[in-house]
Amino acid sequence: MVGYRYLGNSGFKISEITYGNWITHGSQIDDDAASATVRAALDAGITTFDTADVYANLQAEAVLGRALSGQRREGLEIFTKVYFPTGPKGPNDTGLSRKHIMDSINGSLRRLGTDYVDLYQAHRFDAQTPLEETFQAFADIVRQGKALYIGVSEWTAEQLRDGHALAKELGVQLISNQPQYSMLWRVIEGEVVPASQELGISQIVWSPMAQGVLSGKYLPGRAAPTGSRATDEQGGAKFIEAFLRDEVLQAVQRLRPIAEAAGLTMPQLAIAWVLQNPNVASALVGASRPEQLAETVQASGVRLDADTLAAIDRALDGAVFDDPRHTSTMAPQSRLS
Template sequence: MQFRHLGRSGLKVSEISYGNWLTHGSQVEEDAARACVHAALDEGITTFDTADVYAGTRAEEVLGRALKGQRREGLEIFTKVYWPTGPGQNDRGLSRKHIFESIHGSLRRLQTDYVDLYQAHRFDYETPLEETLRAFDDLVRQGKVLYVGVSEWRADEIARALEIADEMGFDRIVSNQPQYSMLWRVIESEVVPLCEKEGVGQIVWSPIAQGVLTGKYLPGQPPPPGSRATDDKGGADFVKRFLTDDVLTRVQELKPIAADLGLTMAQLAVAWVLQNPNVSSAIVGASRPEQVRENARASGVKLDADVLKRIDDVLGPVVERDPAKTVSPRTRP
């Protein structure tokens, strides 16, 4: 396993992170979830990403139990705040009240005294940005949070947060967590250039496009039973945008490229996002330990310019690049 700095910070993270959005506490039983976490640890993955809202807070609980007994200093545990975690009007958003109550709940569920990275899960248009950033900074000063990041923020929102932090002496954002894959490249035109300039790293989710880039979805055929496309807990909403015959036909044309490199399709997809120097880590999820082991082996793979061009030649017409088509504030992960 290779490691990279998280943005311009001193924190090093594993190139492959393990995430539990749709699995822990939801799709798979706890024994399977624990086996996946231990497979990640065996492969040298030290970075684990979750959120308070995943599986209605259960994902944090499962991850906390799965990591219990591990050397805390050797782990990087990330979580997030924003989405509703209760029925009240203040059980959501990025107000000071919700941030403070959410971090205490996350720490309890994760069975830890601090998180390495606390991320604003979306931009909150109803709360002054200064209030949010001051609350995050106070948590850093209290030692409950070591670094602060965001997830699916637009370039102008990240820029404004950095400006306020510099003006008020707050800890700066060190990371953004966007969707990014061979098929979904909307961060490349605006977010990445800003973040490269400002020292903000990307922790990318869905590098395999919710499984589409494994090649398991075939044009003209229904999705395989048990796949993300048949999941009723949120996965289907994200994968369906890729389930057109044009996209699926072109994805099949990636198979000989992966074969020539001795890689699986999934490994090729994960390795591709890691070629971007602004990417600090790629998040992979899994319902079986062998999936973790397969994806982890994309770490350290170098793709030369000819390979990257072959990929672009195959996928070019179906790649989404429009920066306006980011994840809606009303959706997740």
Template sequence: MEFRYLGNSGFKISEITYGNWLTHGSQVENDTAKACVSAALDAGITTFDTADVYANTAAETVLGEALKGQRRQSLEIFTKVFGPTGPKGHNDLGLSRKHIMESIDGSLSRLQTDYVDLYQAHRFDYETPLEETFQAFADIVRQGKALYIGVSEWTADQLRAGHALAKEHKIQLISNQPQYSALWRVIEAEVVPTSKELGISQVVWSPIAQGVLTGKYRPGAELPAGSRATDEKGGANMIKRFMNDDVLGRVQKLAPIAEELGLSLAQLAVAWVLQNENVATAIIGASRPEQVHENVKAAGVTIPAELLARIDEALGDIIERDPAKTLESSPKTREG
């Protein structure tokens, strides 16, 4: 496993992060989830990402159990706040001081730890003053409940505003967690240049485009049984934007490139996002331990420029590059 600094800090994380969105506490039985975490640890992964909203807090509980007994100082544990949790009442979501201060205590209890290494604003909250949010974050850092602050799916302007407040409160905003893959490149035009300027790294999710870049979905073919595209609990909805014959056909054109590098298509997809110098880590999920062992092989891979160009050529105009897509990620109202 290779390690990278997160943002303009002295904090190092594994360049592959194990995440449990859509799996722990919902799609995957707890024993299997724990086996996946064990596989991640065996593979040298030290960084684990979750959120209170995943499976309405159950994912944090499963991860806390799975990591119990590990040396805490050897791990980097990330979680997030914003989405509705518990009974989903009027103050059970967003980035208000009330919700943040209550949520961090709940997360720490479920994760069975005294602190998280990175506490992230899961989306931008248009209904709470940014000053209120960062004052709460600063208090959490001062209390030792979080070491660093991050955000997720923020625009370049939002990052700039958040970074200024973090600096004012003398805390470190060092990361942004966006969707990023060879198919979904909306952060490249604005978010990445701004992040480089501010000393913020990307912690990217869905590097395999919800499984599309594995090549297992083929044009005109039946969907593989048990795959995310058949999951009615949320997976099918997330993947549908890519499920057309043009996208699936072009993904198949990546197979010879992966073969030249001695990689599977999934490994190529993870390695591809890690070629971006502003990306500190790629989050992988798993429903089976074998998937962890396979995807972790993307760590440390260098893709030559000529092959990166061939990937661009193969995918062509199906690549989504519109930076406005990031603006669509955060709901404009808490009910939105």
């Protein structure tokens, strides 16, 4: 079964594996398949579920809400996010203004079929709204009981420090950041993780398998498998393209004997690797089929020894993205981008 970790400097525990429904629910798979994967997640011991209003333009939240209907609410940890344009994408249907945040939390709760979310996250940093306005709105939402904790996603170390200071001043807890992180994408290690450790903020990491590349199914010099993320024209392909260079794919293939020696599959090795970082509270995984979860959840509780970690670093030498400046590139330059 899946283990639990504290989220940030709080008494709140979440499952080491979080089920996320980006791309899948409301777009790639139908409601019946979505419900089947959610049931599989629950059966495997996953109680933490992450979504966002922007996923499938509001539909992913609704799908998750229906899939979780009838479950004991107190036994679940439900997360969602706000920032990106949604609905008709009017001038106030985006960003972290008070108006958009207040409208968005009410819509998210309605679609999820719940009175509150455990964690409400700023999906990106909004350079066009005063940070004080954003955090005052977040603080009001917490005091109204519509969210228990506040988190962010893909914020720089400086932005985390500024947000944490404001949250503390307003008497609410900023306890998490949700960045991309994997063996191949390590850009948070230089600045974001040290700042987070100092502030009492945990990472809930997305794409621990580097958009599926660390599964080993993408082979150098060959076309991407039919139906894979790399062939998804609805949005998946653009996120994976940076990892599809032959030198990266060749390095990934060098992980195969390392995984076998550790008694793990390639996906299990990838997820176990991110969970070795003590600042990581949970790894976000998705699934389009229930059986995919049965494999990945087995990475929970795995400890990789120093020799295995060193072998991974040698195998991926030259293929890793680790420049901290990449975090800034994840933030949109305008609210509509």
